[in-house]
Amino acid sequence: FKVALCQLSVTADKARNIARARAAIESAAADGAKLVLLPEIWNGPYSNDSFPEYAEDIEAGGDAAPSFSMMSDVARSLQITLVGGSISERSGNSLYNTCCVFGSDGKLKGKHRKVHLFDIDIPGKITFQESKTLTAGQDLTIVDTDVGRIGIGICYDIRFQELAMLYAARGAHLLCYPGAFNMTTGPCAPARDTSSSYVAWGHSTLVGPFGEVIATIEHDEATIIAEIDYSLIEQRRQFLPLRHQRRGDLYQLVDVQ
Numbered sequence: 540f541k542v543a544l545c546q547l548s549v550t551a552d553k554a555r556n557i558a559r560a561r562a563a564i565e566s567a568a569a570d571g572a573k574l575v576l577l578p579e580i581w582n583g584p585y586s587n588d589s590f591p592e593y594a595e596d597i598e599a600g601g602d603a604a605p606s607f608s609m610m611s612d613v614a615r616s617l618q619i620t621l622v623g624g625s626i627s628e629r630s631g632n633s634l635y636n637t638c639c640v641f642g643s644d645g646k647l648k649g650k651h652r653k654v655h656l657f658d659i660d661i662p663g664k665i666t667f668q669e670s671k672t673l674t675a676g677q678d679l680t681i682v683d684t685d686v687g688r689i690g691i692g693i694c695y696d697i698r699f700q701e702l703a704m705l706y707a708a709r710g711a712h713l714l715c716y717p718g719a720f721n722m723t724t725g726p727c728a729p730a731r732d733t734s735s736s737y738v739a740w741g742h743s744t745l746v747g748p749f750g751e752v753i754a755t756i757e758h759d760e761a762t763i764i765a766e767i768d769y770s771l772i773e774q775r776r777q778f779l780p781l782r783h784q785r786r787g788d789l790y791q792l793v794d795v796q
């Protein structure tokens with residue numbers, strides 16, 4: 540089936556960001572995509588000042604959550620599976636960086652709250668402390684959808700390979716990491732805006748089970764549409780039978796949930 544990665548340009552105008560995301564999803568579905576992905580924090584700027592301002596109460600829905608409502612509505616009307624990048628989510632007194640996954644009926648199938656907050660300090664380059672405003676999620680997220688079993692992480696989560704290994708062990712066909720990587724630390728993000736306080740890298744990428752890049756783009760606003768074929772996963776596992784060759788007597792991956 541066809542998958543679409545929408546690399547959106549993000550501005551401070553939330554209504555415009557929502558309209559633009561909807562248009563990108565509609566265009567991807569018109570081109571045959573059955574699974575559509577958005578980037579990390581696509582409804583407003585990626586900054587600690589903005590997270591509280593753009594946050595939505597997903598549980599309340601409706602007017603309290605216009606980005607969430609748009610995603611649910613568009614997934615239902617186009618009958619696609621939507622991995623909704625991420626938005627900041629308000630829940631009680633806490634804020635989370637949250638990815639919502641919608642089924643082709645528009646229902647929320649799963650919600651991932653970023654588990655590894657992006658707290659870094661690279662002198663002279665970039666300092667970012669998500670933990671100033673955000674709370675880390677406590678759960679791994681695997682979602683069963685019309686287009687297979689999907690493991691979700693958000694941006695910095697990709698750097699902790701145990702997550703990916705656990706998702707694979709739990710039978711995930713596809714791992715989705717909506718990202719807002721930056722010019723210092725690396726690839727995969729919304730479109731680049733050099734006037735923004737946080738300059739995103741762009742380069743959204745779809746990778747196959749041999750580690751091969753199926754499709755990628757530069758840093759402008761654009762959408763990748765490419766076919767993925769899950770049957771290649773089994774072929775890869777036959778060719779490289781790592782699962783049976785692991786040295787459990789020397790090391791173990793422990794699933795604590």
Ligand SMILES: NC(=O)CC(=O)C(=O)O
Nearest residue numbers: 657694695719720721724
């Ligand atoms: N924005 C993130 O969560 C992570 C990031 O940019 C990185 O390089 O890692």
